Amino acid sequence: MSAKSPRAMSTGLFRRVLRKPLGVVSGVVLILIVGGSLAARWIAPYDPLAQDFSIVKQGPSAAHLLGTDSLGRDILSRLLFGGQESLGGVLVAVVTMLIIAIPLGILAGYVGGLADRIILRVVDVLLSIPGTIITLAVLAIFNNSMFVAMVSVGVLASGAFIRVFRSAALSVRQELYIGAARVAGLGRLRIMAAHVLPQIRGVLLVQVTLFSAATLGIQTGLAFLAFGPPPPAPTWGGMVAEAASLIQSSPWLLVPSGGIIAVTTLALCLLGDALRDANQERFTLAGLERGARPVRAGAGAVLVPDAATVPDADREEALAPNPDALLSVRGLTVGFGAPGRETTAIQRVDFDIRPGEVVGLVGESGSGKTVTALALLGLLAGNGRITGGSIRLAGEELVGMSNAELRTVRGARIAMISQEPMVSLDPSFRVGYQIGEAIRAHERVGRAETQRRTRELLASVRLDPAVADRYPHEISGGMAQRIAIAMALAGRPELLIADEPTTALDVTVQADILDLLRTLQEETGMAIILVSHDWGVVADLCSRAIVMYAGEVVERAAVSEIFAAPRHPYTAALLRSNPHGARPGEPLPTIGGAVPPPHEWPVGCHFAARCPLATEACRQAPIDMAHLPGHRSSRCIRIDALAAELSEVAS
Known part of the structure; x- marks a missing residue:
């Protein structure tokens, strides 16, 4: 190679x-x-x-x-x-x-x-x-x-x-x-x-x-x-x-x-x-060069009360980061636009990720999942910036870090793979050169060691080392996603953010990539945040799920608990519209309407316009996070009505 x-x-x-x-x-x-x-x-x-x-x-x-x-x-x-x-x-x-x-x-x-x-x-x-x-x-x-x-x-x-x-x-x-x-x-x-x-x-x-x-x-x-x-x-x-x-x-x-x-x-x-x-x-x-031949090719999240739901005397304690967490996010708010005239894209986002944990970040397009992921890395596009909250990685505050300081975090401690692996690779360079570049960005190694590590990384993602000699346009989408994973692993990160890593792939390749991520997580012990709108993917890989809608976290719970008994109408609607649960011969239920853009967010519950259980009280004021037994949370005031409805349907 x-x-x-x-x-x-x-x-x-x-x-x-x-x-x-x-x-x-x-x-x-x-x-x-x-x-x-x-x-x-x-x-x-x-x-x-x-x-x-x-x-x-x-x-x-x-x-x-x-x-x-x-x-x-x-x-x-x-x-x-x-x-x-x-x-x-x-x-x-x-x-x-x-x-x-x-x-x-x-x-x-x-x-x-x-x-x-x-x-x-x-x-x-x-x-x-x-x-x-x-x-x-x-x-x-x-x-x-x-x-x-x-x-x-x-x-x-x-x-x-x-x-x-x-x-x-x-x-x-x-x-x-x-x-x-x-x-x-x-x-x-x-x-x-x-x-x-x-x-x-x-x-x-x-x-x-x-x-x-x-x-x-x-x-x-x-x-x-x-x-x-x-x-x-x-x-x-x-x-x-x-x-x-x-x-x-x-x-x-x-x-x-x-x-x-x-x-x-x-x-x-x-x-x-x-x-x-x-x-x-x-x-x-x-x-293509003439004569060139193609290559064949655990624990739960610690949930904390929302800042808006607790009395002022207890708010400081509620916002304190979890010392046991690898990643502790508190009150994260992101805005886009000129200072003082920002349009808020996500608000009041709180969650913890423990070492070795795999957590799913779920929601429709426009819910704020990717913005949240990019905010963790300080990679917000254009005039986007964090306007409030805290992000602590192993106790170290990331909000307020300079670009030079964040570069020591990106790739080395937090890595990310996107849903479009092909366009994540620079078409000007061969695959091996790009993996080697990622290695040299984090380690002072010579040419021989770079090549050895490149072969090792390719093998870890189940690719032939000969792939290193190919340009991105000479490989398939599944191979490109594996290469993107290999590049993400070059810095030996503690946390991997996978932004819909299987969306652009066919079903067979999706299963292979999920199996690869599971194996790599077990072998390396790294934590994973899996951004997805596919409940099947979340159920296959994650132990916990964070459901987002219109810039807010609306529910947090173990995946098994969410599937058994969702405690937010939006979560329940997502599960009903999941293609994996479709019945032959029956139309697939859908959620009417669309996710409102940030500048059209209502004063009250952001999901109220699409929720069959919404009342006037849901529209009058912001909804606080309700904390339920078993470390569950839901941003809803109609939890009892939802539970009764689900029980009636089940019976």
């Missing part, structure tokens, strides 16, 4: 370019032009400054392949030497632009916030500066120095490219594999360099080639206006200027001097298109 590096991936990119005729032709043309200019001293047939008035303005011949100019100088030799100045100026401008635009563009797009606003203001200033006037002023100040002029061109052009790279980074930032990298504990710089930059490479290559072509026009245009090296030093622009003055008497002179600029510009554009297409093929079946 070998985890392939970015260098190997770049080799694959150029191999795909070689399959494109236009890419090959344009690349060969550029190599000949650049190579000829660099080797001009050795391959030019004549001294570019040598004059012979006996052969002025001659056309192509055996002695002078491209003819001679008005002073009898060999045109081919002057083009070769002139390319050094012209192409060198292009290189200076491009490098200057990239040094500025790439880091600032990715920083603005990925980090956002204050950094984004500051960078965009700088960009606005750069775009408002008249580039032509500044370039001419620089030439006047620095004694016609073309080097300084090209640096100024690169600086002024960087503003537009910062915006381009920022837009590309913004789209990449939303990908789940970026979130997975953050969960694994990777730092911002590593994510930007190893995951964001490769994804914008297609945009980068196209923009570089187009800017190179445009810069060549600027450079030769300045030389045409007699800026830069003074005559008789050869430059492409200077040769065009001379040919233009003699176009009536010697039109041929414009063909080689203007043709070399046109051919170079066209070759740059065509090569950019080929590179872009080849980069896109990396993520499609068209990018």
Whole structure:
């Protein structure tokens, strides 16, 4: 097994370019032009400054392949030497632009916030500066120095490219594999360099080639206006200027001097298109290497009273974290929006997870399950943030930690796997490289140990180590989910959050993944929070369940107790609509209506509009959590009516 590096991936990119005729032709043309200019001293047939008035303005011949100019100088030799100045100026401008635009563009797009606003203001200033006037002023100040002029061109052009790279980074930032990298504990710089930059490479290559072509026009245009090296030093622009003055008497002179600029510009554009297409093929079946072969492939939660249900004198004691719990969450509230105008997405969430415990977090889409899970890791998207409550991991408070401090928690102590394993993997890298990256994020190990651990992790999730040599698009969904689990285990976490890990898989693969999670939990002793809307999955894996609806916990109990006698109308409705309990020939019961969005939450019970047992009292004020015998809790004032109804149905 070998985890392939970015260098190997770049080799694959150029191999795909070689399959494109236009890419090959344009690349060969550029190599000949650049190579000829660099080797001009050795391959030019004549001294570019040598004059012979006996052969002025001659056309192509055996002695002078491209003819001679008005002073009898060999045109081919002057083009070769002139390319050094012209192409060198292009290189200076491009490098200057990239040094500025790439880091600032990715920083603005990925980090956002204050950094984004500051960078965009700088960009606005750069775009408002008249580039032509500044370039001419620089030439006047620095004694016609073309080097300084090209640096100024690169600086002024960087503003537009910062915006381009920022837009590309913004789209990449939303990908789940970026979130997975953050969960694994990777730092911002590593994510930007190893995951964001490769994804914008297609945009980068196209923009570089187009800017190179445009810069060549600027450079030769300045030389045409007699800026830069003074005559008789050869430059492409200077040769065009001379040919233009003699176009009536010697039109041929414009063909080689203007043709070399046109051919170079066209070759740059065509090569950019080929590179872009080849980069896109990396993520499609068209990018598969020829001849490649596919690989075959316990204890209960400690429940505490809700803060809103106890007298003020007892509230501090009720909110105290459980010292025996691995994870102790108290009064967790999350809001989205500007400070002071937040829209609350979850509120008053309390629960404990003990070491080695498997707890199900159940509810319909929109209930707040995933937001709760992401809040535990400090990975709330956009302008989301924790506005209240406490999260303690083994007694250590996580709320208020900086990103740097949270990175020591993500992956190493709390890991997460998502319901979309395929998009959680970076398509730019082979599987083995990504697992190895997760290992190196938490352990200082060498290449050999990284490979050994990668093989070990793949074996632990029942995969052939040869899978490490595949890209994500070459594996199945079930294999991708196993790989995501392997990456989550790389940091040896104490708690694993599994966000609907079987939703995107077929029934047979679902059973395999659940069996794998059960085995890994028994072998490692880690606790698991299983986010799901499938009661069958919860019953198969979990000992306790936390039911959420519209941002609130509505019931907490052992799974067996919930199945036997639910104590909240929403839980009972979920169980009735469970497909696993459907009777042949009878329609499956459904819950009328939909989960209300946060800005439409009612004052009273959030489920009242859909609840057949709701009364006016349910709608008048927030419902407190009722604590029942056997460490059960329910956010309902109609528990007795529900129990009576269920007893009548059972009888």
